[in-house]
Amino acid sequence: MHIIDRRRDPGGKSLANRQRFIRRARALVRKAVRDASSKRSIKDVDQGGEIGVPADGVREPELRRSGEGGRREYVLPGNKRYVAGDRIARPDESGGGSSASADGDGEDEYRFALSNEEFVDLFLEDLELPDLAKRQVLGEEEDLPRPAGFKSSGSPSALSVSRTMRRSLSRRVALKRPKPEDLAGAEAELADAEGRGASKAELKALSDRVQLLQRRMRLVPFIDPLDLRYRRFESQPKPVARAVMFCLMDVSGSMDEHMKDLAKRFFSLLYLFLNRRYKRVDVVFIRHTHQAREVDEETFFYSRESGGTVVSTALEEMARIVHDRYPAAQWNIYAAQASDGDNLPIDNPTVVALLNTVILPLCQYYAYIEVGHPTEDTGARDASSLWRTYQHIIGDDVPMAMRKVGDRRDIFPVFRDLFGRRQSGDREVA
Amino acid sequence: MAARSRASRLLFSGSEWNFETLDRIFASVQSIGEKELGLDTYRTQIEIITSEQMLDAYSSTGMPLFYKHWSFGKHFARNESLYRKGWQGLAYEIVINSDPCVCYIMEENSATMQTLVLAHAAMGHNHFFKNNYVFRQWTDAEGILDYLSFAKAYISKCEERYGVEQVERLIDAAHALQSHGVHRYPGKRKPDLRSEQLREQERREHGLALFNDLWRTVPGKSKRVAARTEAEKRRSLLGLPEENILYFLEKTAPKLAPWQREVLRIVRLIAQYFYPQRQTKMMNEGCASFVHHRIMTRLHERGEINDGAFLEFLHSHTSVVMQPDFNDRRFSGINPYALGFTMMQDVERIVTEPTAEDRQWFPDLAGQGDAYGALRDIWANYRDESFVSQFLSPAVIRKMGLFQLVDDDIEDEMEVAAIHDERGYREVRRALARQYDVVRRDPDIQIVDVDLAGDRRLELRHFVADGVTLEERDAERVLQHLADLWGYQVRLIEADDDDIYAEHKADPMRAFA
Numbered sequence: 001m002h003i004i005d006r007r008r009d010p011g012g013k014s015l016a017n018r019q020r021f022i023r024r025a026r027a028l029v030r031k032a033v034r035d036a037s038s039k040r041s042i043k044d045v046d047q048g049g050e051i052g053v054p055a056d057g058v059r060e061p062e063l064r065r066s067g068e069g070g071r072r073e074y075v076l077p078g079n080k081r082y083v084a085g086d087r088i089a090r091p092d093e094s095g096g097g098s099s100a101s102a103d104g105d106g107e108d109e110y111r112f113a114l115s116n117e118e119f120v121d122l123f124l125e126d127l128e129l130p131d132l133a134k135r136q137v138l139g140e141e142e143d144l145p146r147p148a149g150f151k152s153s154g155s156p157s158a159l160s161v162s163r164t165m166r167r168s169l170s171r172r173v174a175l176k177r178p179k180p181e182d183l184a185g186a187e188a189e190l191a192d193a194e195g196r197g198a199s200k201a202e203l204k205a206l207s208d209r210v211q212l213l214q215r216r217m218r219l220v221p222f223i224d225p226l227d228l229r230y231r232r233f234e235s236q237p238k239p240v241a242r243a244v245m246f247c248l249m250d251v252s253g254s255m256d257e258h259m260k261d262l263a264k265r266f267f268s269l270l271y272l273f274l275n276r277r278y279k280r281v282d283v284v285f286i287r288h289t290h291q292a293r294e295v296d297e298e299t300f301f302y303s304r305e306s307g308g309t310v311v312s313t314a315l316e317e318m319a320r321i322v323h324d325r326y327p328a329a330q331w332n333i334y335a336a337q338a339s340d341g342d343n344l345p346i347d348n349p350t351v352v353a354l355l356n357t358v359i360l361p362l363c364q365y366y367a368y369i370e371v372g373h374p375t376e377d378t379g380a381r382d383a384s385s386l387w388r389t390y391q392h393i394i395g396d397d398v399p400m401a402m403r404k405v406g407d408r409r410d411i412f413p414v415f416r417d418l419f420g421r422r423q424s425g426d427r428e429v430a
Numbered sequence: 431m432a433a434r435s436r437a438s439r440l441l442f443s444g445s446e447w448n449f450e451t452l453d454r455i456f457a458s459v460q461s462i463g464e465k466e467l468g469l470d471t472y473r474t475q476i477e478i479i480t481s482e483q484m485l486d487a488y489s490s491t492g493m494p495l496f497y498k499h500w501s502f503g504k505h506f507a508r509n510e511s512l513y514r515k516g517w518q519g520l521a522y523e524i525v526i527n528s529d530p531c532v533c534y535i536m537e538e539n540s541a542t543m544q545t546l547v548l549a550h551a552a553m554g555h556n557h558f559f560k561n562n563y564v565f566r567q568w569t570d571a572e573g574i575l576d577y578l579s580f581a582k583a584y585i586s587k588c589e590e591r592y593g594v595e596q597v598e599r600l601i602d603a604a605h606a607l608q609s610h611g612v613h614r615y616p617g618k619r620k621p622d623l624r625s626e627q628l629r630e631q632e633r634r635e636h637g638l639a640l641f642n643d644l645w646r647t648v649p650g651k652s653k654r655v656a657a658r659t660e661a662e663k664r665r666s667l668l669g670l671p672e673e674n675i676l677y678f679l680e681k682t683a684p685k686l687a688p689w690q691r692e693v694l695r696i697v698r699l700i701a702q703y704f705y706p707q708r709q710t711k712m713m714n715e716g717c718a719s720f721v722h723h724r725i726m727t728r729l730h731e732r733g734e735i736n737d738g739a740f741l742e743f744l745h746s747h748t749s750v751v752m753q754p755d756f757n758d759r760r761f762s763g764i765n766p767y768a769l770g771f772t773m774m775q776d777v778e779r780i781v782t783e784p785t786a787e788d789r790q791w792f793p794d795l796a797g798q799g800d801a802y803g804a805l806r807d808i809w810a811n812y813r814d815e816s817f818v819s820q821f822l823s824p825a826v827i828r829k830m831g832l833f834q835l836v837d838d839d840i841e842d843e844m845e846v847a848a849i850h851d852e853r854g855y856r857e858v859r860r861a862l863a864r865q866y867d868v869v870r871r872d873p874d875i876q877i878v879d880v881d882l883a884g885d886r887r888l889e890l891r892h893f894v895a896d897g898v899t900l901e902e903r904d905a906e907r908v909l910q911h912l913a914d915l916w917g918y919q920v921r922l923i924e925a926d927d928d929d930i931y932a933e934h935k936a937d938p939m940r941a942f943a
Contacts, residue, residue, distance in 0.1 A: 001456050001552075002530070003449055004477045007537055013486040014506045020598070021503030060501055060602070061907035062609050063892075063900055065873050070897030071838040075862040077764060078755025079833040079849055087843040088835070 025058050033122040124273055143235035154230030163229040171227060177220035178213045186210045243332040243364075244282040245274055246318050247300065250339035252289040252309040255371075262371040262405055263338035264301055269415050270336055271297075284321055288314035290344075294321060311343045311386065312350040319358050328362045335359070336367045341384025348389045355393055355400075366400040367418045374407035441734045445540035452476065455545050456552065462728045463553040467721065467802050471556040472571065473530040476548070478537055484521070485510055487534060491704070492524045494532065495578050497585040497696070499601050525551035527559040527707075529571040542739040546746065549725040554718030561810040562713070564706040567616050574703060581696045588689050600690055600942060603911035604676065604697035610875055611676030611698040612705045614868075664882055671876040674698070675890075675912070678877050684886070685917035685943045694915075709813045709868050716770015717809050719751055723771070753830060764865075769830070773817070776826050777805055787824060819863035824855045834861045839897070873900055875922070886918040894926040902932070909936040917941045 082088070150163055190206040198206075247267050251260065267285075274281045285300035286292055289307030292314040318335065326333060343351065360366060370387055383391070387402070394400055403414045441458055442451045456476070463469040479487070489506035490496035522539055526532040533551045535544060559565050570577075589597045604611070658666075665671070672678045676698040680691045707714070726747075730740040753768035754760040777795070780788045781804050784796035795804060808817065826832075827850045834848040834857060848854030848861070864870055879889040890912075892900060905922065913920040913936040924931040 001453075001460075001473070002475045003452055004475065005449075006477045006479045006483060006534075009483070011480075011482050011486070013483070014489045014502060016498050017489060017500060017503035018506055019503070020498065020500035021507060024500045058500075058504055059904075059907075060504075061606050061904040061911075063607075063873055063875055063905060063908050064609070065871075065898045066901040069839050069899060070894075071836065072896065072898065073847070073861045073864070074835045074837070075764070075832055075858060075865055076756035076835060077753050077830045077832055078757065078761075079831040080755075082833055082846045082849060084846055084849050084851070084854055086846040088846065089843055090837070 021058070028058065030122050033119060120272070120276060124276055144238040145233040145235050147231060148234035149232050150229040151232040152229065154232070158230045158232075160229050160231050164223070164227050167227040167229060168223050171224065172220060172222070175220045176216070177222075178217055183210070183213045183217065186213055240280060241332055242280050242282075242330065243278060243334060244284060244326050245270070246284045246286060246321075246333070246335040247271075248292075248314045248318065248335060248337040248339075249285075249287045249300070250289075250309060250311070250314075250337075250342075251287050251305050251307075252342070253306045254309060254342045255340050258373060259340050259371040262408065262411065263369075265408065265411050266338055266369055266371075266405065266415065267336070268301065269411065273415075273419065282326070284318075286314050286317050286321075288317070292317040309339075309342050309344055310347050311337075311339065312347050312354055315351065315354045315359055319354070319362075322362055332364045333362050334365050334367075335363055336369070338369050338371060339386060340372065341370045341386045343386045343389070345385060348385060351386075352389055352393060355390075360393070360398060360400060363399055368400070368402040369414060369418075370402065370404045372404060372406045439733045440736055441545070441729070442541040442739075443736060445542065447541040447544055451541060452544060452548075455541075456548055458729060458734055459545065459549045459553060459725055462725045463549070463557075463721065466728065467553075467724060468806060469553055469557040469721070470560060471531065471553060472528075472560050474552045474556060475530040475532050476552065477532060477534050479534050480537055481513075484524070484534065484536055485513065487524050488521075492526060493578055494526070494575070495582055497582045497601075498589075499605075500598065501602075501605060523547040523551045525555045525559075526574075527555075527565060527569055527571055527703075528574050529560075531556040531559065531571075532575075540742070542735065542742045543746065545729070545735065545739070546722055546726060546743055549722035550718045553725065554721035555714060557721070558710070558714050558717045558809055561806070562706070562710060562813075563811055564709050564813050568706045569703050577699065581700065584696065585693065588693065592689070597693070599940075600693055601697065603915050603942075604694050606908045606911045607675050607679075607915075608697055608701040609872055611674060611694075611701045613674050613677070613702065614705075661879070665879060668880060670880070671878045671891075673874070673876045675875070675877060676701075679912075679915050682880075683916055685941060686915065687943070690942055705868075706813075709815070712766040712770045712814045712866060713809070713812065713817050714770075715766045716774050717805075719747075719767050719771040720774040720805070723747060755831070772826055772830065773821060773823075774805060774808075776823055777801070777808065777821055779825075780823065785825075791823060792821075814866035815863050815868070818866055819859060822859045822862060824850070827855055827858055832858050832862065834858050870895065873898075888912070888916050888918065888920045890920065890922040892922060892924040894924050894929075894931055897926070897929075897931070899924050899931045902934075905934055906936070909934050910939065912936065913938045914941050917943070 150160060186206070186209050190203070190210055193203055193206055247270065249263050249267065255263070271283060274283060283297075285295050285297060287295055287300060287305070288309075288311070289305060290310045290313065291307070294317060295303075314337070322328060322331075322333060355366075368386075368390060370384060387404075390400070390402055394402070401418055403418060405411055405414050441454050447455075456474070463471070485506060487494070488509045489502045496502065522536060522543055524534040526534075531552065533547070533556075535547050535551075539547060559571065565571075585597060585601075668682060669678070676694050679686070680694045680698065683691075686694075726735070726740065726743045729735045730737075735743075751765070751768045751771045753765045753772075778801040780792055780795050781798050781801040784792075789796040798804060808821065812820070832850060833846055834854070835844050836847045837844045848857035850858070874893040874895065876891055876893070877888060878891045881887045881889070909920055909922055917938055919938075920936050922934045924933070
């Protein structure tokens with residue numbers, strides 16, 4: 001008998017298998033995250049948690065007899081009261097056990113525990129800001145190393161072998177370093193001459209030659225420190241895209257608590273998304289009643305205000321801020337507007353004019369969500385005045401999209417819909 | 431050396447152990463096993479592992495090395511989560527049918543548990559592996575580890591060459607079919623030259639002894655009665671019908687590349703290696719449980735383990751061979767340890783102290799005297815199904831309260847068909863034997879034809895037994911894999927003599943080529 005102690009063996013033998021499994025299940029995990037997130041409130045969206053992946057998705061099928069139908073026989077232990085001929089009702093599914101166990105192997109779900117980070121990352125995967133096109137070279141941005149010739153000192157890892165060998169070769173040729181086979185030849189000749197008993201003079205000439213060759217070989221090294229060349233890199237600033245997102249929210253009296261709640265949820269999701277995915281995105285919060293004001297994040301999400309509704313004020317405010325702080329040539333500009341669709345009728349032409357002439361030409365993308373009530377059938381309800389107004393603007397080459405949201409659970413799909421990764425140009429109205 | 435005190439006869443005291451203790455334990459266990467029980471085992475190799483490594487071993491069906499595939503990761507994730515939550519303990523050991531027989535034992539086990547594990551695995555399972563006819567017929571204990579290492583290297587080479595994704599898809603497909611990738615009946619052994627010469631000689635002598643010139647004048651049969659039909663010729667050319675689907679694909683699938691055939695072969699051979707274990711699960715565990723029970727009892731009687739250790743053993747033994755009743759919450763089918771152990775104890779009882787009933791039921795066995803001899807014969811020559819159908823005694827049926835339940839979907843209720851009474855014994859025994867019959871447990875699916883003249887459609891047939899059809903969604907998916915491997919359409923008909931139950935078709939979506 002041999003005893004082998006395997007405890008010190010490197011562990012993680014099935015690590016590769018585990019990774020393969022996770023890779024395989026990734027798509028399922030992502031889907032489960034999306035499903036789960038639509039059931040959560042926004043505040044919880046960046047909470048991690050356990051995600052169940054249906055075992056069905058990573059199921060390994062095999063040809064097996066199904067669990068129902070046909071005539072089956074079971075032999076079971078522990079009979080105390082039955083006699084032959086007794087009839088028993090079938091156990092219901094939940095009662096489980098006795099009959100089903102013969103065939104089924106009872107896998108239900110695989111559960112993964114996800115951290116907050118992982119959860120949000122998976123949730124926001126393949127969302128992006130469309131047309132992040134205007135890239136600019138900026139001083140403070142990260143640098144990109146580019147190869148820029150060679151230098152004579154550096155770290156060993158940057159040694160350029162081919163360049164070093166080329167220099168070594170040319171130096172050896174120039175200084176007439178004897179080749180190893182020359183030396184071997186001369187030595188052989190000397191040995192040969194000694195063997196056949198050649199004259200002293202001849203022997204001397206030959207041994208001198210051998211010595212000369214040996215000395216020259218010593219003096220001219222194969223590689224000299226002079227030969228060494230290292231790759232050199234220069235850093236070049238990399239163009240990056242800068243973007244600003246304008247969040248426009250209607251907080252007028254016609255917006256009831258439910259609508260405001262929906263709008264805020266939408267914007268907090270947007271804010272989360274931008275914060276996570278784009279380091280260099282500025283967010284500007286504008287809220288409006290009959291007058292618009294730029295506010296900070298805290299006020300935007302938490303403070304209350306009331307008044308009439310004039311949408312164009314918000315657009316004007318936005319145009320002003322763009323003009324002051326975000327020159328359109330340097331910034332990718334995005335806007336998201338949330339409203340219940342009410343607007344002072346007289347203001348609508350102004351809105352159209354503003355959007356067409358000022359805002360949309362500035363913007364990469366303009367998203368409008370209209371908040372309503374879940375009880376209303378969003379499709380059948382009369383289009384609001386703003387919705388109708390915007391419908392005139394929307395066209396094939398206009399970077400604008402609009403959606404309606406009536407219920408909390410619509411927010412996630414609509415958000416994904418608006419910011420899903422897509423080919424440029426296939427944007428359309430819902 | 432003075433007379434050994436009683437204390438020094440103990441193999442160990444307390445729960446600590448070291449390699450020396452293991453050595454002593456193994457020597458004692460082996461001497462009881464070989465001298466008293468007459469066991470005949472492969473050499474043993476004991477490997478001590480941690481619980482983490484045990485989980486690793488779980489995920490690759492217990493084998494020390496295996497090719498890489500996500501499904502093993504899936505098993506790992508499952509076992510790990512169950513273990514971490516404390517819903518499932520780990521096995522105390524894993525034993526591998528190889529020569530030398532490799533036993534993995536966990537470092538956490540106490541000295542008593544190590545003794546139990548050595549008796550169970552290194553003696554019980556080891557003896558069973560070496561002697562049982564199914565293992566002798568089907569598995570090559572010497573070659574398995576080498577083959578697995580070849581398989582692992584080959585598959586990782588394929589991954590390098592053809593891409594992980596390609597290989598993974600192929601193995602997915604092969605795994606889906608692996609339950610139908612075994613030969614259920616041994617083929618002809620390749621005759622060697624010597625035995626062939628002997629046979630030839632015998633035949634010639636026989637012919638000489640019987641020579642009579644008159645036979646020459648007897649008119650022979652006319653030529654073959656009927657020419658075979660086209661279809662018959664085609665089928666015999668392809669070796670159809672064939673129930674080993676993987677084998678058929680490996681040999682005849684028109685589009686597969688050589689490396690793909692080799693991968694199918696690897697999956698098939700490994701499935702074949704595990705096939706005996708499925709046929710003998712209950713006997714194997716019963717044999718090991720019986721052996722460990724006997725060895726531990728003897729160790730206690732010889733004073734080599736103390737009372738505390740013996741009680742610890744009994745505690746774990748009884749929980750292993752416990753059989754919950756059918757209406758118990760813990761019930762999940764018949765416990766192979768319980769049934770095997772009970773039946774083997776019963777055989778011992780029949781051999782040594784038979785009752786009148788036993789004499790009537792087992793005239794050959796009853797009172798024959800040599801219990802271990804009888805058991806060794808059973809361990810060598812039976813598998814679960816035949817063991818139950820021949821040795822399940824009325825006493826065991828009564829003791830376990832076995833009864834047969836018939837669930838026919840045309841009836842509203844299930845019927846108790848037989849219980850532990852005079853009329854029921856044989857019926858219960860027959861039904862239980864069938865329950866253990868692997869051939870009945872797996873659906874009988876055969877490749878019956880290939881449409882060579884037309885669109886090369888592969889025709890399969892499920893010979894439905896008792897009206898139980900295939901699990902539909904699974905069948906569709908497996909068929910899709912099969913179509914991808916075959917490269918053309920595949921059709922599976924589920925039918926018995928009277929009815930056609932279902933027909934599934936699949937066209938290749940991403941054929942392997």
